[in-house]
Amino acid sequence: MCRKLLYLLFITILSANLKAQTVDELIKSYSGRIEWNSQTAELTFTSAGVITFENKGEPKEHFWNIPKNVKIITIEADVRVVGAFHSQGDCTIRGKHRKTSMVYGTDIQKWAQTNGVKAFRHCQFQNMGGVLTIQNLTSLNPYGFHVRGEGNVIMVSDCDFLDNRGGAGNHSDGIEGGDGSVIENCYFETGDDVIKVYHDLTVKNCTINMVQNAVPIQLGWGNTGNDTGTFINLTIIGNSGRGNDDCAIIVGRSGAYTKTINIYGCNIINPSASWISLRGKDMIVNGEVTDAEIEIEKHWSKYKAGKSNMVICGNKDEGNSYECIKN
Numbered sequence: 001m002c003r004k005l006l007y008l009l010f011i012t013i014l015s016a017n018l019k020a021q022t023v024d025e026l027i028k029s030y031s032g033r034i035e036w037n038s039q040t041a042e043l044t045f046t047s048a049g050v051i052t053f054e055n056k057g058e059p060k061e062h063f064w065n066i067p068k069n070v071k072i073i074t075i076e077a078d079v080r081v082v083g084a085f086h087s088q089g090d091c092t093i094r095g096k097h098r099k100t101s102m103v104y105g106t107d108i109q110k111w112a113q114t115n116g117v118k119a120f121r122h123c124q125f126q127n128m129g130g131v132l133t134i135q136n137l138t139s140l141n142p143y144g145f146h147v148r149g150e151g152n153v154i155m156v157s158d159c160d161f162l163d164n165r166g167g168a169g170n171h172s173d174g175i176e177g178g179d180g181s182v183i184e185n186c187y188f189e190t191g192d193d194v195i196k197v198y199h200d201l202t203v204k205n206c207t208i209n210m211v212q213n214a215v216p217i218q219l220g221w222g223n224t225g226n227d228t229g230t231f232i233n234l235t236i237i238g239n240s241g242r243g244n245d246d247c248a249i250i251v252g253r254s255g256a257y258t259k260t261i262n263i264y265g266c267n268i269i270n271p272s273a274s275w276i277s278l279r280g281k282d283m284i285v286n287g288e289v290t291d292a293e294i295e296i297e298k299h300w301s302k303y304k305a306g307k308s309n310m311v312i313c314g315n316k317d318e319g320n321s322y323e324c325i326k327n
Contacts, residue, residue, distance in 0.1 A: 018088060018128055020067035021053060029053045032079070041071035051083030059115045060122070062105075062143075066091055075101040075137060084123065084143055090130040095137030098158055105142040110169040112144055119144035119171030127152045134159060141165055142172050146190065149177035151199065156183045163190040168213035168242075177201050193218035193251075197229035197259055206231075210238030210247065210270055219252040219259045219283065228260040228287075236268040246301035248277035256282030261310065265291040275299045275320070278306030285310055294322040 032049020077097035095101025112119035124142035163172040174194035241247025283306030313324035
């Protein structure tokens with residue numbers, strides 16, 4: 001059985017054992033105001049507050065396992081919800097105002113290590129089944145990753161994903177989505193792997209600010225598979241990144257795989273960055289970069305065990321400056 005089928009089988013079993021908290025339980029456990037419309041299956045956070053369930057064991061008192069009868073979750077403008085959302089079926093989580101409809105995690109640095117848990121199991125938004133849609137909101141200082149699809153589809157648009165705690169150990173990764181996921185019109189300023197190309201996904205019109213420990217494109221921490229990441233109109237700014245990978249734009253941390261990274265339109269300016277870092281000898285990266293303006297420090301990081309076949313601006317030159325803007 002292939003890697004992705006095994007992965008999906010594991011997630012299906014895990015999801016089946018995930019106990020959801022009902023809407024009534026959520027209302028009792030939220031310090032602010034909530035409105036519930038059972039006819040439209042929409043739940044609305046109308047005032048700021050904190051989700052606090054009485055959970056024993058793992059520190060998940062702020063994590064809502066969303067029941068399948070909730071299809072839409074709306075956060076009003078000027079409302080900050082402290083908590084995390086884990087879905088099990090098709091669900092849309094949306095804000096009324098991109099900057100002030102906020103899902104907040106914690107101000108504690110290295111929250112996962114402090115609590116002795118796995119960051120990838122304690123994400124701000126986590127999809128355990130169906131399609132998770134996230135729109136028009138801000139995610140700030142997540143407990144673990146911002147968004148994880150668990151191999152399932154996520155559709156994300158018009159959102160900001162931020163970590164302002166500083167430091168390099170918050171595990172505030174951006175987005176991992178299953179085959180067919182789309183991330184569009186989003187801004188990332190977060191200190192870990194921003195876009196994980198662990199499945200076939202598309203990223204459109206997004207900006208990544210490379211703060212400390214940020215990696216714009218992560219290929220895998222392990223044998224993640226042979227996948228394609230398509231990036232359209234990508235902007236990367238900043239003067240930092242993951243120092244032990246020489247602030248690389250594209251990183252393969254570990255594993256064996258062949259990835260295809262196609263970037264159609266980009267503006268990448270980071271005087272501290274390298275283009276690519278491949279730590280494993282069984283890593284291959286194919287793809288093309290067109291309609292580009294790129295200014296970085298160097299092409300390869302100190303890790304060049306793998307092979308890059310990427311064609312940038314029509315050639316395979318391993319440079320640090322490219323320009324082939326169409327318009």
